[in-house]
Amino acid sequence: MERVCIPDYEYKERVKKASKLIKERGLDVMLVTSTESDYANARYFSGFWPLFERAGVAISKDGDACLLVGPESSIFGRDYGKMEKVFVLKEFRESADPSYPELHADTFNTAFAAIGVKGKKLKIGLGSYVECTLPIYEGLKEAYPDAEIVLCNDIMVNLRKIKSENEIACIKEGFRIIEKATDEVIKNLKPGVTELQMVGVAQKVIYEEGAEYEGLPMYVFSQESTRHAISRSRHRIIKKGDIVQLNLSAKVDGYSPSIGLPVIMGKIDPERRKLIEFCHQMHVWTIKQIKAGVIASDIAKRFYQKFVEAGYEKNFVYGPCHGTGMIEVEAPWMETTSDYHLEENMTFQVDTFISGPDFGCRWEIGIVVTKDGCEACTDYLEKHGLIELDF
Numbered sequence: 149m150e151r152v153c154i155p156d157y158e159y160k161e162r163v164k165k166a167s168k169l170i171k172e173r174g175l176d177v178m179l180v181t182s183t184e185s186d187y188a189n190a191r192y193f194s195g196f197w198p199l200f201e202r203a204g205v206a207i208s209k210d211g212d213a214c215l216l217v218g219p220e221s222s223i224f225g226r227d228y229g230k231m232e233k234v235f236v237l238k239e240f241r242e243s244a245d246p247s248y249p250e251l252h253a254d255t256f257n258t259a260f261a262a263i264g265v266k267g268k269k270l271k272i273g274l275g276s277y278v279e280c281t282l283p284i285y286e287g288l289k290e291a292y293p294d295a296e297i298v299l300c301n302d303i304m305v306n307l308r309k310i311k312s313e314n315e316i317a318c319i320k321e322g323f324r325i326i327e328k329a330t331d332e333v334i335k336n337l338k339p340g341v342t343e344l345q346m347v348g349v350a351q352k353v354i355y356e357e358g359a360e361y362e363g364l365p366m367y368v369f370s371q372e373s374t375r376h377a378i379s380r381s382r383h384r385i386i387k388k389g390d391i392v393q394l395n396l397s398a399k400v401d402g403y404s405p406s407i408g409l410p411v412i413m414g415k416i417d418p419e420r421r422k423l424i425e426f427c428h429q430m431h432v433w434t435i436k437q438i439k440a441g442v443i444a445s446d447i448a449k450r451f452y453q454k455f456v457e458a459g460y461e462k463n464f465v466y467g468p469c470h471g472t473g474m475i476e477v478e479a480p481w482m483e484t485t486s487d488y489h490l491e492e493n494m495t496f497q498v499d500t501f502i503s504g505p506d507f508g509c510r511w512e513i514g515i516v517v518t519k520d521g522c523e524a525c526t527d528y529l530e531k532h533g534l535i536e537l538d539f
Contacts, residue, residue: 181204181279318401367381
């Protein structure tokens with residue numbers, strides 16, 4: 149089977165689109181930076197995903213670009229990246245903070261000059277403020293003390309929010325793999341296994357099926373841990389009667405969807421069923437509201453109001469959807485303050501979470517916004533519903 153991936157020409161198109169927005173903003177150059185855990189902005193343009201170190205991409209207003217890597221990634225960046233111009237800067241070093249006294253490193257000045265950015269009083273845009281580490285920021289200030297450095301995260305949101313045909317193909321391939329991993333975990337779930345053992349089952353499947361990595365640190369939670377919106381699996385032994393929350397994922401050429409659902413180790417009691425079914429109803433409700441042209445905050449406000457009306461206001465944690473793509477959770481979020489309109493080919497995880505006093509649950513799939521609604525990237529939850537295992 150032919151590998152699903154982003155073709156090389158699309159990386160060049162992304163740089164070209166970015167340069168147009170950079171010029172419109174009156175910037176001389178935009179710098180995006182990435183870490184190993186949030187690699188998206190640098191990888192979006194270069195195809196390069198850093199390990200231990202940081203990475204960056206600089207794009208000029210005239211459309212030239214270069215990849216910036218740490219001291220140990222010189223060959224790695226050239227072999228894996230899609231950019232011809234690669235520069236090694238100490239500012240992109242790993243967190244152990246080595247000084248590399250023998251290294252004759254490049255600088256921001258040499259890298260920017262190589263892509264046609266000249267002068268001292270530049271207007272430099274930071275396209276990924278949260279991932280810009282202090283050494284990178286300080287190095288940039290030292291190289292260009294007279295520059296005006298401004299935030300332009302919105303450029304990256306605008307570029308990444310509408311997915312191409314190839315991006316959507318990567319996301320859908322991820323869901324194909326996750327479905328198989330979810331089936332295998334449920335097949336192996338039984339009293340006496342641990343949460344981490346079940347994560348291992350999922351990991352085996354996703355790599356066998358062609359994923360490059362987990363789309364997020366996969367988790368299998370049980371009982372009280374299911375209250376956690378974010379957590380990690382443990383050596384906890386799963387017992388009969390437990391609620392087990394699955395959130396499994398697969399990364400395909402950087403794209404990282406996931407499927408989330410609760411599984412009951414036996415038959416569920418009426419009280420817990422009530423909370424889980426409400427959460428599922430809200431998940432289905434959200435999917436039905438999505439279509440191009442709708443204001444995101446309108447969905448989020450009504451979503452929250454339904455929690456209030458049902459008496460679950462204290463169980464509410466966050467809004468109905470978040471963007472998804474190269475990172476499983478990426479901008480834009482769908483919140484009560486979100487004033488943007490949904491557009492065709494935006495992709496979201498419909499992520500419906502509720503946290504109770506003793507347990508919680510999450511129903512989650514990915515969708516693509518269409519003119520008249522949305523297209524679900526998987527029908528796994530629709531086919532299976534609430535799974536109650538029989539022991």
